[in-house]
Amino acid sequence: MQDLEKDFQDRIDRGEVIEPRDWMPEKYRKTHIRQISQHAHSEIVGMLPEGNWLTRTPTLRRKVALLAKVQDEAGHGLYLYSAAETLGISRDELFEQLNAGKAKYSSIFNYPTLSWADIGIIGWLVDGAAIINQVMLTRTSYGPYARAMVKICKEESFHQRQGFEIMMTLCNGTAVQKQMAQDSLNRWWWPSLMMFGPPDAESTHTEQSMKWKIKLKTNDELRQQMVDVTVEQAKVLGLTMPDPDIKWNEERGHYDFGEIDWEEFWQVVKGYGPCNKERLAARNKAWDEGAWVREAAVAYAEKQAAKRTQAIAV
Amino acid sequence: MKKEWPIWEVFIRTKNGLEHRHIGSLHAADSTMAIENARDVYTRRQEGVSIWVVESINISASNPSNSDSLFDPAIDKAYRHPTFYKLPEGVKHI
Ligand SMILES: [Fe+2]
């Protein structure tokens, strides 16, 4: 047992990729099931806040773009569920964990989309943060997860651009539109920094995850990356970052930024965010009301298969 | 009644002249649905001109823990590679 684990660690250290049927420590398997399924759930639940505006986009151009984006997110969820299933858990189990409220998903999706600017902000900041995380994960040690990330990253950049374009349009619009954009940034900035997870000092999984190359950068490193790129982009938009402590630090070569309200983060993670109940209810409704479709498809497939065997017998 | 749709492996030919390559998997009740779902999941940006689907349970795979014995017959056969053969300087087009 000891030897197997050492061999496994050696493989990781050599930069080898782990594939589904390779030997792996039980904890590596479990950690991956947890992380990949949380990621999948985030893609799926993430469709809900954006879906809220699908019927109310200001133009047809925005509507086709948003529809395509939301459809991509469904695809991302599917790639990731498939990757999780290679570790020996079924799709139905994964859905059941989500629907029962036992599985986590990114806490950002528990915030409401109150204005059209929020759709711009989601593309710009939420997809932006997701991209930073996902680019790192293309080099993660588990093959199916890494491959899913490559496909996802190819599709993400349009998501962020369409969001930035929405923000740009609002910022170049009337004073009211610009204010709408600013208000949206004020509400979403801090939650999007929380997307990278708790600070390294408090993150329970970081050390082992780094050792197994599940993660290649720490939460705080990724968060810093987000701050650095976003501050510059906000300048282009002419928006004010809702953090008076943001200041260029020559010595570090990074922007300093203010204290994150981790209490809020933990509240949302524990289920007390503004939309946790609504999101879970929507997923459960979709699952329950889709039951007859799933069952009818199976019944039809079985009937067709029976007909074929009969035809062969004759 | 509760029955999960089976898993299908999806192979896509990205353009004519290339082979079908494994791209991922999905769930579907039958092969027709598997192809339609593969179209929606894996070719939203014209990534394919042809799709194969096969139910995962029909795939037999080699066992990674037997990889050594399975593949080691090829290890000591350097003479199967062109670099094994010495050529004098100046010989071209070979
Ligand atoms: Fe996504």
Ligand SMILES: [Fe+2]
């Ligand atoms: Fe996205």
